[in-house]
Amino acid sequence: MAVIKLQRPKLSIGEKLYLGALVKGFFLTLGHAIKTLRGKSIGADTLASSGLGVTMQFPEQRWDDHMPEYYRGAPALVTDEQGRERCVSCQLCEFICPPKAIKITPSEIPAGDRWAKVEKRPLEFDIDMIRCIYCGMCEEVCPEQAIYLRKDYLITGLKRADMVHDKKKLYEIGGMRVGLVNKWNELK
Amino acid sequence: MSDTLSATVETKLPKDLAAEKGMVNVQIDGIWHQFPKGTRMIEACRQAEIIVPHYCYHPKLSSPGNCRMCLVQMGMPPRPAPGQEPTRDEAGYESIGWMPRPVIACANTVSENMGIRTSGELVEKCREGVMEFLLINHPLDCPICDQAGECRLQEQSVQHGRGVSRFVEQKVKKPKNVDIGPRIRLDDERCIMCSRCIRFMDEVAGDSVLGFTQRGTHTTLTVHPGKLLDSNYSLNTADICPVGALTSNDFRFQMRVWFLKETPTIDVNCGTGTNITVWTRGNEIHRITPRLNNEVNSAWMPDSHRLNFHYIDGPKRLTEPLTRSARGHVATTWRDALAQISQKIKATDRSALAIIGSARMTNEELFLLRALASEIGSGELALVPRFGDADDLLIAADRNPNSMGAKLVLDLSDPYAALDQIRAGVENGSIRGLLVFGEDLISDAGFSSESLEKLDFMVQTTLLANATADLATWVLPSAAFAEKRGSMVNLSGRLQRLNRAIELPGSARDDWELIRDLILSISGEANEVHMIEDVFKAMAENLTVFKGLTLSKIGHQGVPIAETGYQIPLLNKESARRSAGLIS
Numbered sequence: 001m002a003v004i005k006l007q008r009p010k011l012s013i014g015e016k017l018y019l020g021a022l023v024k025g026f027f028l029t030l031g032h033a034i035k036t037l038r039g040k041s042i043g044a045d046t047l048a049s050s051g052l053g054v055t056m057q058f059p060e061q062r063w064d065d066h067m068p069e070y071y072r073g074a075p076a077l078v079t080d081e082q083g084r085e086r087c088v089s090c091q092l093c094e095f096i097c098p099p100k101a102i103k104i105t106p107s108e109i110p111a112g113d114r115w116a117k118v119e120k121r122p123l124e125f126d127i128d129m130i131r132c133i134y135c136g137m138c139e140e141v142c143p144e145q146a147i148y149l150r151k152d153y154l155i156t157g158l159k160r161a162d163m164v165h166d167k168k169k170l171y172e173i174g175g176m177r178v179g180l181v182n183k184w185n186e187l188k
Numbered sequence: 189m190s191d192t193l194s195a196t197v198e199t200k201l202p203k204d205l206a207a208e209k210g211m212v213n214v215q216i217d218g219i220w221h222q223f224p225k226g227t228r229m230i231e232a233c234r235q236a237e238i239i240v241p242h243y244c245y246h247p248k249l250s251s252p253g254n255c256r257m258c259l260v261q262m263g264m265p266p267r268p269a270p271g272q273e274p275t276r277d278e279a280g281y282e283s284i285g286w287m288p289r290p291v292i293a294c295a296n297t298v299s300e301n302m303g304i305r306t307s308g309e310l311v312e313k314c315r316e317g318v319m320e321f322l323l324i325n326h327p328l329d330c331p332i333c334d335q336a337g338e339c340r341l342q343e344q345s346v347q348h349g350r351g352v353s354r355f356v357e358q359k360v361k362k363p364k365n366v367d368i369g370p371r372i373r374l375d376d377e378r379c380i381m382c383s384r385c386i387r388f389m390d391e392v393a394g395d396s397v398l399g400f401t402q403r404g405t406h407t408t409l410t411v412h413p414g415k416l417l418d419s420n421y422s423l424n425t426a427d428i429c430p431v432g433a434l435t436s437n438d439f440r441f442q443m444r445v446w447f448l449k450e451t452p453t454i455d456v457n458c459g460t461g462t463n464i465t466v467w468t469r470g471n472e473i474h475r476i477t478p479r480l481n482n483e484v485n486s487a488w489m490p491d492s493h494r495l496n497f498h499y500i501d502g503p504k505r506l507t508e509p510l511t512r513s514a515r516g517h518v519a520t521t522w523r524d525a526l527a528q529i530s531q532k533i534k535a536t537d538r539s540a541l542a543i544i545g546s547a548r549m550t551n552e553e554l555f556l557l558r559a560l561a562s563e564i565g566s567g568e569l570a571l572v573p574r575f576g577d578a579d580d581l582l583i584a585a586d587r588n589p590n591s592m593g594a595k596l597v598l599d600l601s602d603p604y605a606a607l608d609q610i611r612a613g614v615e616n617g618s619i620r621g622l623l624v625f626g627e628d629l630i631s632d633a634g635f636s637s638e639s640l641e642k643l644d645f646m647v648q649t650t651l652l653a654n655a656t657a658d659l660a661t662w663v664l665p666s667a668a669f670a671e672k673r674g675s676m677v678n679l680s681g682r683l684q685r686l687n688r689a690i691e692l693p694g695s696a697r698d699d700w701e702l703i704r705d706l707i708l709s710i711s712g713e714a715n716e717v718h719m720i721e722d723v724f725k726a727m728a729e730n731l732t733v734f735k736g737l738t739l740s741k742i743g744h745q746g747v748p749i750a751e752t753g754y755q756i757p758l759l760n761k762e763s764a765r766r767s768a769g770l771i772s
Contacts, residue, residue: 090331091444119365120332120441133214143331 023043047139067151074152075127076168076174080182084115085171086146089122091148101131102138125167129155144186145180201280203300213281215303220281227751228772229293229304230258238306241315241344243322243430245294246383248487248762249391250770255322255382257344259314262291269321290314297772315348323353325360326431327377327406335432337445341380360405368410369417370436371491372426379409379433385425388638391765392488392758393421393581409433420579423491427477439475451689452479452744454676456548456669457493458576459586460756461678463745464489464669466497466689472496473670473690481745483682486762490583497670500690504652506665507694517663522695522705525662530709532562532645532661533621540620542568542610546627547588547603549699549735550674550686552723555596556589556703557625563707568613569598570606572633581758584679592752593677596733611635620644626666626699630655644653649702665696673720674743681750683734685742 014020035041036053043054048066050057079085089106107123109116138147152173157163165173200218206213211222216236223232228251244255258305268274274282284303290310291597298304305311322697323345330336362376380399386409390396397415402408402633411417416427426434448467454461455476463481464614467474476497478489499505509525510517533541541564543556561569564735588594594603611634613619621644629635640646640659648660657663670689677683697705704717717723721739728734733749741747765771 088332089441090336091447092331095444095446108441108444117364118332 043134072149077170078177096141099131212300249387251295258293259290261305333432340430394417456589459584459679500668510663526709538565541566547591553592571603572627573604590676615639622646628654679712679754681752684746
């Protein structure tokens with residue numbers, strides 16, 4: 001391996017003392033402080049400042065309105081216009097999930113059910129949010145348009161078990177989604 | 189050139205060379221091969237390592253040629269004009285005149301100097317057309333279909349399909365989710381009318397209850413009115429169904445096949461030793477399917493054997509060694525249990541001890557059982573017979589999977605003979621201690637619970653809680669067939685191998701390790717046998733039938749080691765169909 005000798009930069013006395021730079025820094029900070037007091041901080045609007053300076057007072061103030069359309073938050077299951085759960089537990093998301101966060105137990109829809117003709121739905125659908133990396137592969141692979149990454153980002157819990165989203169929680173986050181491909185209506 | 193070749197006496201033409209061996213020359217995709225006369229074109233291509241896509245063709249069934257997927261281009265030498273010599277190339281093959289229309293490869297046989305093209309514009313256009321017709325009325329419900337992942341229609345449409353549908357009309361509606369039998373569900377919309385199931389039920393299972401009704405696009409697979417698809421071989425129709433029209437109720441919506449790991453092993457429900465594949469995910473068995481072995485089970489297996497695996501992780505499964513106390517059975521450790529058992533054995537007079545083994549044990553376990561008997565010095569060793577009705581196909585009357593192996597390993601002409609003597613000994617009190625391996629004496633061997641209660645002690649190794657284990661002083665949890673490795677000999681004398689598909693639950697132990705530990709705790713010697721291979725090695729050194737064999741040499745298809753004269757009825761029927769020309 002080649003050894004490259006670097007030449008140390010030659011510094012003048014003033015630079016060596018660094019006093020000048022220090023004073024320069026003080027003035028810069030002072031300039032910002034004055035701007036803040038006058039309510040003219042740079043970027044206060046775009047960064048959703050909650051008053052003084054550019055700081056947003058979380059959790060009283062939220063970032064939510066500023067989230068872009070493509071934001072990838074917690075994955076969730078959705079129902080269609082008629083309240084039917086779109087997921088048919090094909091387990092493709094479980095298969096594609098890089099950190100193996102998804103676990104599905106498939107089941108048959110009982111004969112008397114309104115949607116018995118769909119035949120299959122998940123009995124259990126668990127997403128371990130400790131494992132989830134919000135990559136969106138599940139949404140991309142879903143052939144039934146049943147799983148979406150929503151804008152929820154506040155996923156907290158006191159126990160590991162709290163961090164596993166079960167089917168009920170996933171539909172709670174996901175809600176109803178309209179205007180998608182409707183494979184299982186009567187006309188098919 | 190052609191004149192000189194045919195005129196030379198020494199130089200024989202390829203057709204004559206092949207004819208001497210009963211073969212014919214066939215050119216497949218430009219390369220010349222030789223095949224026996226009467227070989228089907230599709231089989232010839234398979235032997236030349238070219239897979240011709242197909243649905244209706246199955247090597248063990250007749251060829252109706254109704255799916256039209258295996259269309260290939262065929263050519264024969266043109267018929268020469270009167271007095272004209274056929275033109276030959278340098279190697280002596282006649283030039284091929286290609287036919288303008290394709291032929292099906294499954295129902296035509298090869299002939300001398302035939303040419304087959306399995307690719308090219310004509311063949312590829314044909315396949316694309318056939319695929320488009322098959323998909324016209326096919327519901328695209330792959331996300332819910334159990335066949336997804338092992339569906340021929342999916343595979344072929346990836347390879348030969350158009351990717352988009354040009355069909356704008358209404359699809360034909362047919363019955364879905366039809367209950368046609370206790371173990372099979374039918375979805376007529378998915379059916380592509382290959383008729384494999386109909387032919388299987390007719391030709392192999394001998395219970396022709398399936399058939400087509402209606403015509404054209406309305407053709408529907410149905411079960412005969414008033415009948416059910418309830419044959420004990422019905423689940424084979426789900427195996428051979430190339431699409432998801434017939435699916436197994438037991439496996440329905442359990443798991444997608446791409447998650448499952450396949451382990452080749454053998455069935456232990458009867459003496460036939462059907463070759464099977466165990467499909468597992470994690471530590472759970474999801475299904476069992478037959479595995480091709482032309483010397484044992486062909487490609488089939490009975491439903492009763494196939495579905496007999498749910499007990500393995502059932503509620504009765506034992507996972508901890510137990511010892512009997514005043515308040516019933518309590519969990520103990522292996523170390524304590526083995527020490528107490530060996531102490532008890534040593535304290536008991538050897539003539540008052542007896543061992544009851546099982547012909548469900550592997551050769552290795554039986555070999556160690558024999559060593560245990562000689563270590564104890566007890567001459568009393570018997571296995572429990574288990575007989576049922578043979579079904580004239582695959583199920584043998586002998587329901588023990590390894591009775592032939594037991595005869596060879598224990599070197600007894602009838603390993604069941606001493607059982608009556610032991611039973612009498614237990615009843616009259618001359619036997620005080622009993623070591624029972626894997627058998628439920630009360631329900632399977634005719635022992636009474638009163639007589640077993642009289643014993644000083646009884647050791648029972650078992651998978652599941654049962655009436656005999658209730659009375660045992662020590663209950664030792666052992667391994668199920670899918671949890672162990674080892675070998676067995678089937679009724680026709682074929683040595684076959686069991687492979688481990690799942691791990692043992694809790695602190696249950698593999699049977700051979702358990703017997704080894706028992707021997708060691710009695711003798712007090714240090715352990716020298718660490719692997720099942722070591723046991724097999726010792727067995728090969730001591731018993732001449734296993735000489736020169738190892739577990740790995742047995743392979744997945746087994747090796748014949750003994751001549752027993754037993755013939756598997758299903759194989760006899762298959763060879764009868766072959767000689768009748770129904771299959772090739």
